[in-house]
Amino acid sequence: MLKVLTIAGSDCSGGAGIQADIKTITVHKQYAMSVITAVTAQNTTGVYGIMDVEPEFVAKQIDCVFCDIKPDAVKIGMVSNKDIIEVIADKLEYYKAKHIVVDPVMVSTSGNRLLCKEAEETLKTRLLPIAELITPNIPEASVLSEIEISKREEMEEAGSRLKKWVTGSVLIKGGHSKEQADDLLCWNNNINWICGERVANPNTHGTGCTLSSAIACNLAEGNNIYESVKKAKEYVTGALNAKLKLGVGSGPLNHSYLI
Ligand SMILES: Nc1ncnc2c1ncn2[C@@H]1O[C@H](COP(=O)(O)OP(=O)(O)OP(=O)(O)O)[C@@H](O)[C@H]1O
Numbered sequence: 191m192l193k194v195l196t197i198a199g200s201d202c203s204g205g206a207g208i209q210a211d212i213k214t215i216t217v218h219k220q221y222a223m224s225v226i227t228a229v230t231a232q233n234t235t236g237v238y239g240i241m242d243v244e245p246e247f248v249a250k251q252i253d254c255v256f257c258d259i260k261p262d263a264v265k266i267g268m269v270s271n272k273d274i275i276e277v278i279a280d281k282l283e284y285y286k287a288k289h290i291v292v293d294p295v296m297v298s299t300s301g302n303r304l305l306c307k308e309a310e311e312t313l314k315t316r317l318l319p320i321a322e323l324i325t326p327n328i329p330e331a332s333v334l335s336e337i338e339i340s341k342r343e344e345m346e347e348a349g350s351r352l353k354k355w356v357t358g359s360v361l362i363k364g365g366h367s368k369e370q371a372d373d374l375l376c377w378n379n380n381i382n383w384i385c386g387e388r389v390a391n392p393n394t395h396g397t398g399c400t401l402s403s404a405i406a407c408n409l410a411e412g413n414n415i416y417e418s419v420k421k422a423k424e425y426v427t428g429a430l431n432a433k434l435k436l437g438v439g440s441g442p443l444n445h446s447y448l449i
């Protein structure tokens with residue numbers, strides 16, 4: 191059985207973070223492992239508290255995973271501070287982790303900061319370079335590329351700029367765009383639009399977490415970046431289409447549609 195590790199924050203309401211990742215990996219019939227970087231108190235209406243895990247304890251969790259059940263792919267989500275980012279980068283380099291997908295989570299859908307402003311530079315210099323693929327949404331791609339994005343041409347410009355300084359590939363997710371839900375993939379020397387219907391569903395909590403963990407599963411299976419992203423996008427579209435109405439705010443996806 192293929193094994194996928196998620197390194198991310200816990201969402202007690204089950205829609206995003208570690209919980210979304212474990213559901214996604216399980217539906218992909220793979221074995222899920224988790225290293226928790228922070229415990230959040232949140233639900234469909236917002237994030238009400240964040241308790242970071244001590245960096246040494248993040249390191250200890252990574253050691254326990256890699257010394258025993260070595261993952262075939264790793265997804266990294268919410269990492270709130272510099273010290274946690276440093277230990278994750280050190281450990282993944284040490285263990286020569288394969289197929290690393292980094293979702294550079296900065297702010298939740300509900301508008302709360304999940305990464306401290308001071309840690310943005312460390313995310314850029316330590317985590318993005320070890321990724322096979324990074325998956326910023328439009329606001330994150332704007333911060334990282336320093337390009338204001340409001341239309342497709344600007345997504346392309348930001349993608350090309352990011353591709354120049356990350357070693358791996360770049361996927362700019364289009365969920366925040368006003369038009370289609372099309373994502374832009376810059377890989378090798380290719381730029382491809384991964385197009386998808388915009389599902390009329392306000393319950394999009396955890397779409398980014400779900401997409402990145404599905405990509406990690408597809409890479410673990412041996413698919414190339416393009417195929418991995420395409421299949422993962424289909425998974426997210428299916429989970430949005432299988433509408434679930436939970437909570438009073440922006441609710442979670444329905445992962446059970448394939449079971
Ligand atoms: N309404 C929608 N219909 C179809 N696909 C969508 C919709 N909203 C988001 N997506 C897709 O979901 C994936 C995640 O994109 P999005 O831009 O929402 O990321 P994100 O902001 O990181 O997600 P999150 O809400 O978890 O923070 C992308 O593939 C995007 O195209």
Ligand SMILES: Cc1ncc(COP(=O)(O)O)c(N)n1
Pocket residue numbers: 198199200201206207208230232267268295297298299300304394395396397398399
């Ligand atoms: C632990 C954790 N990780 C990631 C997100 C981002 O997801 P969203 O933008 O859908 O709130 C989140 N809210 N919580």
